[in-house]
Amino acid sequence: MVRRILIIDDEDDIREVAALSLESVAGWEVIRACSGMEGLTRAAEYQPDAILLDVMMPGMDGPTTFRELRKHEATWRIPVLLLTAKVQSSDQRRFADLGVEAVLFKPFDPMTLSTQIASALGWN
Secondary structure, eight states: OOOEEEEEOSOHHHHHHHHHHIIIIIOOEEEEESSHHHHHHHHHHHOOSEEEEESOOSSSOHHHHHHHHHHSTTTTTSOEEEEESOOOHHHHHHHHHHTOSEEEESSOOTTTHHHHHHHHHTOO
16 A cells, blocks of 8 residues: 655755655655645645654744644544654653654654654554
């Protein structure tokens, strides 16, 4: 089964590296969004198997986007993994308290990103 992943990140480089990694290493289909608002629309439209969501974005940040995803019938069940450069334990606890599946850290290893996602979601 080919997994479909939505990457929501405002940084073009991060989006592209993550997408190329997930497509080439895992063979997954990747949908891209450059903002929280675009991510909400694409999540509802494409119904991905999981969402990789950046924490720090202008406008609607990751936690706000996550809360919006949880409000809508079409997207509330989609597992979300946060992607962040913040490694402080207080930030990690705050992110975990949101109810996300996992918190992954930047910079990530493109060769193991799909394994980290699969492991966090029990896809192994």
